Amino acid sequence: MSFADFASPMWLAFLVVVAALAVAYVLVQRSRHKHLLRFSNLELLEKVAPSRPGRYRHVPTALVLCGLLLLTVALAGPTSEKRVPRNRATVIMVIDVSLSMKATDVEPTRFDAAKAAAKDFADGLTPGINLGLVAFAGTASVLVSPTINREETKTAIDHLKLSERTATGEAIFTSLQSIETLGAVLGGGDQAPPARIVLLSDGKQTVPDDPDAQRGGYTAAREAKEKGVPISTISFGTTYGTVDIEDERIPVPVDDPSLREIANLSGGSFFTASSLEELRKVYDTLEEQIGFETTRGDASRPWLVLGVLCTAAGLALALVLRQRLP
Incomplete structure (x- = not known):
């Protein structure tokens, strides 16, 4: 001391x-x-x-x-360092709903496991955090604007639908816009609350092909870094996953390198999970990182x-x- x-x-x-x-x-x-x-x-x-x-x-x-x-x-x-719950923060949960999420290498499927873990994550966050939901495939949509109403988020998770292609960059840009909108409302004359994006995906970006393109994932990650919004990415699935599309079996291995790079470029963290249990552990870790802050107290x-x-x-x-x- x-x-x-x-x-x-x-x-x-x-x-x-x-x-x-x-x-x-x-x-x-x-x-x-x-x-x-x-x-x-x-x-x-x-x-x-x-x-x-x-x-x-x-x-x-x-x-x-x-x-x-x-x-x-x-x-x-x-004085000593103490962990206290955050009562002012924004988290955007981003979920990949591309067709590759139908793969059954994770029981019962990647998609069903991701939804179950996402609802647990929503329940586990400290009450003062505003949680939003963005789903993406070929495009990205804000399904729930950041709110402390967890039931609204869980209901939206239950109604997620799969679609074609993967536009990771669009998902990040859409999340940043949602964070800015809430920050303008909550921040007022003071500094906007801290924010983070939690992005779960299983595959490589397909729209656009180049992640360094104007709307690519790497470009979006760099913008997130500039705005002080770290991205925690979760690579969900295995290297041997497959899906059947139009009577054709297509391999859909996870793409760790691109998701790791997005996390690095944004100043966030990279995680992997190949089962529902592992995914829940990742979300538990994120709950600890996001839901609490370390301060010095008496x-x-x-x-x-x-x-x-x-x-x-x-x-x-x-x-x-x-x-x-x-």
């Missing part, structure tokens, strides 16, 4: 006084011991001097000094309680052992 961890470090100077009292007590005890040794008639001393509690007589004073030390630290206002109470208890114990013990206060 450093001086920066105290709200009022100047109070720590009082520790010098506590140390001085401890030194003074030791010197006084030594002085009294010398005076007693000068009393030559030890037999008479034993008759006139009251019985002494021995070395235990120092315990009450030690407890009181320890209490003063702890109370001094409490006065200095120690940590003086334990020092105060211990200081009072030590001081009280020292005084009580002094009355028991010596019939007087130290």
Whole structure:
């Protein structure tokens, strides 16, 4: 613990006084011991001097000094990092609804598992976070504008429908626009609330072909970085997934590299999941990252309680052992 961890470090100077009292007590005890040794008639001393509690007589004073030390630290206002729920943030949950999500390499299908985990994620977020929903295939649509109403989001998840192609860049641009709209309403004259995009996909972008194109995923990720909106991407599925389209079996392996790059370009995090259980764990991790923030708060109470208890114990013990206060 450093001086920066105290709200009022100047109070720590009082520790010098506590140390001085401890030194003074030791010197006084030594002085009294010398005076007693000068009393030559030890037999008479034993008759006139009251019985002494021995070395235990120092315990009450030690407890009181320890209490003063702890109370001094409490006065200095120690602080510590604390995790507190966010009550002002925006999260856009983006779900890929392209036809590749019909793959059954994840039971029962990628699509059904993604919907189940997404609803769990919505329920697990702290109540103060505004959650929005964007679905994308060949285009992207805002199905639910950011809101604290989780039932609205879960209902929209239940009604998701699959479609052709994958426009990852459009999904990100649409999410950024939704965040800006809410920020203009909630932010007012103050800074807009922090925001994040959570994007789940299983395949490579197909619209446009080049992710560095004007509306491509990499371009959108760079814009998200400029606007301070990190993107947490989830690559969902396996490398051996297939779908049947018009009596033709088509391989639909997950595309980790592009989703990892989107996360890196935006300053976000990349995750993989190949089962419903793994996906739920990823969402649990994101709930912790998004739903809580670390702040420095007052940590003086334990020092105060211990200081009072030590001081009280020292005084009580002094009355028991010596019939007087130290």
